[in-house]
Amino acid sequence: MFLFLLFFNTACSVEKNTEEKNEVSIGVLVPLNGAQTQAGKEVTQLLELIEDVVNRPSDLSLPFHEGIGLPNLNGVKIRFVIGDSSTPDIAMVEAERLITEENVIGLTGLLSSSSTKTIMVPAERYEVVLLGEGTSETLTDAGYEYFGRTYPGDDTFIEDTFSYLREISNASDKPINTVALVSEDSEFGANIALIERKWLNEYDFELVEDISYSALASNVTSEVLRIRQAKPDAVIMSSYIADALLFMSTFREQDYFPSVLFGQRGGFASSDFVKNLGEDANYVFSTARWNTDMDNQAAQDLAEAFQEYSDGTELIGDVMAVGWNAYLLAIAANQAGSTESDAIRAEMRKGLDVAKEEDPSGLLGYQYDETGQNQLASAIIVQVQDMEMVTVYPEALSMQKEIYPSPNWRERKR
Template sequence: MRRFVSITMALALVVGVAACGDGDEAGAGTEVRLAGLWPLSGPNATQGTDVLHGAELAVDIVNNDHPGVDLPLAPGAGLPGLGGAPIKLITGDTQGKPEVGAGEVDRLVTTEKVAAVIGSYQSGVTLTASQRAERLGVPFVNEASSSVALTERGLKWFFRTGPTDETFARSMFDYLRARQAKGERIGTVGVFHSNDQFGNDGAGVTEKVAAEIGLPVVVNVAFDPTAADLASQVTQVRAKNPDVLFVLAYTDAAIKLMKTLDQLAYHPPALLAYGTGFADPAFASGLGELADGVSTRAAWSGEIAAKRPAAKTVAELFQQRYGAPMTENSARAFTAVLALAQAIDAAGSVEPAAVRDALRALDVPGEKTIMPWTGIRFDGKGQNTGAAGVVEQMLDGRYRVVHPADLASTEAVWPMIRARQ
């Protein structure tokens, strides 16, 4: 296994910190300022706040002594590589708007003097915000945006800890093959997606993987994420009646879609979502039994976390602190912040190039995370090659793992409408 950073490099960086004054380097005990960039107002504020809570908990794990948590940097207080320096998380509100996100990167880097940026939940915002960070020469660590295009731009300062939509798509099509093996008739698929970076990229990936395994996409409908009504778009899907409907939507649209399906009495045999709005606690609370039967991909699961001591403890701490269960979104933010903290600690510096090099060298085994992954290791494009996904289904108001079989906690309900009967 690779070391987090070579001993020679670490020593050189520590010497550099000691020799530098109070400029861009962090000396012993000096706080490390990190930016957290999420939609804290606007239509996606509930998801943004959930992501923020995961990041805040990771900062608490680093800054305070948590000897009972078996994760890097949990025992002891602060970053030992920087003399016990604490992390200070400085937030920026994207409002869910790409141009606002880019402007916030400017403010956070030039005025707040942050060492790195974490964000921005929505792929479209992450696209522009990370380009601004690239221009400024500051590491940008993405926690939850899954658009494949984000790591195909040749950026040198961009890192994504979570899976891509292609990783998720392959997990979901593996699930469909498993259902076919159990006798389910799955001959066609449809795609229903928001007309934005996240939705358009995800739709393209879905069509690509479907073609590889020989499942025709008989309908592909894009919708305006701000649309007040989705009846006409749902009617287009119903006319083709696919055996499986893939959906990419944020919370408001996800809730609106489920209500529209009910109003039109249209129930596809299976609905497979790409997380996002379907992973928001507001999805289940806003729909009640109408949410039952929906399936979604996930990078984290409370059920799987319960089998891993550190993840179970972190989930319990999250519940105690925020009075709500940890979600996929908050778990991914927690993981991104902790990964960045390990890189800064290994570098012994907040100098941007040193942090970037330490991120490139990072090698965290899966058991030292709270995720059901093989670990955190970035490839040349900045993508974590250890990230993976599972498939969950909403049953009786909570998501249960249904795929893969070795991690499943229950059998899937098919067709989905049976889950409400």
């Protein structure tokens, strides 16, 4: 209860200056209850930091930091309004409230693919731009005009996974030939597994085990035994945080660790992953949207500022993606010189102009096609080393070399 009240108070603090007329509102949906409440709290803290940068002069080199407000809109200030995305049904109701009562000019948030699908409906009905980060390919296939996605979808993340595995295999005297897929059975895991099977064949890996399990499972011993018996060179997993931690503890109990253990974001990219596992998280790979150690000065400056602002919390990729989407909505409105949805959407189609030295995303740019997908999106791959997530791919952004093959439990210094 204390944590919820703390987060509620923090969320409310973002909804400040509501009586000011010289402002534009951007809606941000984050979970106020459930397993992702901490991530929602971190998003809110990042939004507060962004408001400070845009609404008053700041030393942090991000867009609009030198002035007050959005210059092409006569210095109008921005205000982020929080809604609850704890479940898809709640998220849809909250999205409609933000549109009809708070008059937001755009929506974004910490949203799963299933939540994004529900929010797309009111966003399309009221013609309000939604920048979502659900990775399912069904989102961009839906044909909605007001939907956008800044970062990659599952297809890009998964192709990069197999391309990277082939790359490190070719550079090593321990080749990677066989793969086990382990996926939770909701839309998140099932859709990823479907695409993984496609790219696995494209890159000529042999599938030796394909496991589907419930994310609500309290015991995964049988699944781990199946993996051990298949003896894959690489295990690729799609899990939420609770089940990711359960698998890791079971791997430890069974004294099993493959040469490559690779997560498809989800729980493996959560700040709680390393926090809960400590040294046992080492050597795990994951695809990601963003990381604090990328070879990008704006990214490193933002990570440092957030850590100070949040009393020591490390900025993670999913949180950064939500905050940056909210920023991009403000950038698009400023570039359009208008808060009208069609004008904002038109600028996104033409391409958003963000100075390289003020862009912490690590992306190549922002050019949204007719499906809503940013055509300049790119993924990164991280690995936990010394209890820190470090960027190991692509080479242009990485400052660390991967550790491959991973040592098993008994080979590790403890």
